[in-house]
Amino acid sequence: MKVTKICCIGAGYVGGPTMAVIAKNNPNIKVTIVDINQERIDAWNDSDVSNLPIYEPGLAEIVEETRGKNLFFSTEINKAIDESEMIFISVNTPTKTYGKGKGMAADLKYVELCARNIAKVAQTDKIVVEKSTLPVRTAQAIKSILDHTGSDVKFDILSNPEFLAEGTAIQDLLNPDRVLIGGESEDAIESLANIYGSWVPQAQILRTNVWSSELSKLTANAFLAQRISSINAISELCEKTEANVDEVAKAIGMDSRIGPKFLKSSVGFGGSCFQKDILNLVYIARSYNLQAVADYWEQVIILNDHQKRRFADNLISTLYNTVSGKKIGFLGWAFKKDTNDTRESAAIYVADHLLNEQASIAVYDPKVSDSKIQSDLNYLNTRSEEENSKLIQGSATPYDALKDAHAVAIMTEWDEFKTYDWKKIYTQMKKPAFIFDGRNLLDKSTMEKIGFEYTSIGQ
Numbered sequence: 001m002k003v004t005k006i007c008c009i010g011a012g013y014v015g016g017p018t019m020a021v022i023a024k025n026n027p028n029i030k031v032t033i034v035d036i037n038q039e040r041i042d043a044w045n046d047s048d049v050s051n052l053p054i055y056e057p058g059l060a061e062i063v064e065e066t067r068g069k070n071l072f073f074s075t076e077i078n079k080a081i082d083e084s085e086m087i088f089i090s091v092n093t094p095t096k097t098y099g100k101g102k103g104m105a106a107d108l109k110y111v112e113l114c115a116r117n118i119a120k121v122a123q124t125d126k127i128v129v130e131k132s133t134l135p136v137r138t139a140q141a142i143k144s145i146l147d148h149t150g151s152d153v154k155f156d157i158l159s160n161p162e163f164l165a166e167g168t169a170i171q172d173l174l175n176p177d178r179v180l181i182g183g184e185s186e187d188a189i190e191s192l193a194n195i196y197g198s199w200v201p202q203a204q205i206l207r208t209n210v211w212s213s214e215l216s217k218l219t220a221n222a223f224l225a226q227r228i229s230s231i232n233a234i235s236e237l238c239e240k241t242e243a244n245v246d247e248v249a250k251a252i253g254m255d256s257r258i259g260p261k262f263l264k265s266s267v268g269f270g271g272s273c274f275q276k277d278i279l280n281l282v283y284i285a286r287s288y289n290l291q292a293v294a295d296y297w298e299q300v301i302i303l304n305d306h307q308k309r310r311f312a313d314n315l316i317s318t319l320y321n322t323v324s325g326k327k328i329g330f331l332g333w334a335f336k337k338d339t340n341d342t343r344e345s346a347a348i349y350v351a352d353h354l355l356n357e358q359a360s361i362a363v364y365d366p367k368v369s370d371s372k373i374q375s376d377l378n379y380l381n382t383r384s385e386e387e388n389s390k391l392i393q394g395s396a397t398p399y400d401a402l403k404d405a406h407a408v409a410i411m412t413e414w415d416e417f418k419t420y421d422w423k424k425i426y427t428q429m430k431k432p433a434f435i436f437d438g439r440n441l442l443d444k445s446t447m448e449k450i451g452f453e454y455t456s457i458g459q
């Protein structure tokens, strides 16, 4: 099928950047990104690109270059479905918070709503592309919905999971390690491969069956998260044995069979995907009665929760077993640097634990607002909104956040944290002034020379 118009349902962290890069590299294809969230679409259409709803290095420039030419953002979902030959589904697939599979399975209601809407609106043949991360065999459910419309419209379903990492999304999209397309119809697969082919070498475009493609995405995230939990498990052992986790990581990473990436020990991984996708994998394994497989992967999550918890506990015990009424300054709230995404950020859980101990927290993050911090904590439902807003606030500058604080907790690895005037920060803090570096970002000896009591992970 010759594709001249594409629609993407879901203008989020995946839909926005992915479609912007497709539009940039395919000037002859009209790409329309639609969403039910009017506020989000308005932000995507903001004439000042610094107000886009998603921060990613390089994204604003591409949106500025393509928007209004062949890239459009709209809430007119039916119109975009109707006129497009190819429709990407890129909506959220969070962990279920109710019913069967609560806390484990992926909630597919948004995906199903999209499929039903496409079935209702489509008058001409469509290629439907799963861009969202979905449990293996979801394409079967989508196909079943689309095949029961009672019309002659033909639907081909492809799985095309997205492997971008937030913070480097544009670079990852422009130079992907691989693009994965799973499907049955060769014609549909080649239509999508041609779109990527305008900037990705064909050898890097893998074609598989749908089920391998769906499962590969869950597996990739499980393996990545597993590496972090593995090095974090070793970090605790390092703290007991005077080994240094960064030295261990370097030593094992030089083994070409292991490789150096994703071996940075930290306060624990966050983000919208790792935990959700592993829980989903565990749920799927249990549903096939594969207990050993499920238990194996679940341990990755258990260790990650342990790492966040022990960071908070260590902070409390170092501050003489009480943080009640003490100001703790957080540097960073986003789940990693170079993104404004805070979903499942370790900072949220560490803060919640410290607030239970009546700490008073001030947060500085270069890309996260006070209202986002409040809504992240309110979502946990641990205490009332009034209590949260009394106990934790976003600060306008790092120096405000750390003034009169008993301790600094570094929660995100933003590069700018390394450039601060740490001598000035030291003079403005209560003494002894503690740093708990959850990202091993600062130089221990420099901080100790200034006078800080410095604690990092795995050292």
Ligand SMILES: NC(=O)c1ccc[n+]([C@@H]2O[C@H](COP(=O)([O-])OP(=O)(O)OC[C@H]3O[C@@H](n4cnc5c(N)ncnc54)[C@H](O)[C@@H]3O)[C@@H](O)[C@H]2O)c1
Pocket: 009, 010, 011, 012, 013, 014, 015, 034, 035, 036, 037, 040, 077, 090, 091, 092, 093, 110, 113, 114, 131, 132, 133, 134, 162, 163, 164, 165, 166, 272, 273
């Ligand atoms: N964020 C990542 O780094 C990443 C990476 C790879 C894959 N994924 C996967 O991609 C999918 C999307 O993730 P995201 O981070 O972009 O989510 P997101 O929450 O940022 O965006 C999803 C968007 O879909 C919209 N939406 C939901 N239902 C809709 C409907 N029926 N019609 C129209 N719009 C609707 C929401 O309003 C929201 O704006 C998920 O399955 C996720 O697991 C995410």
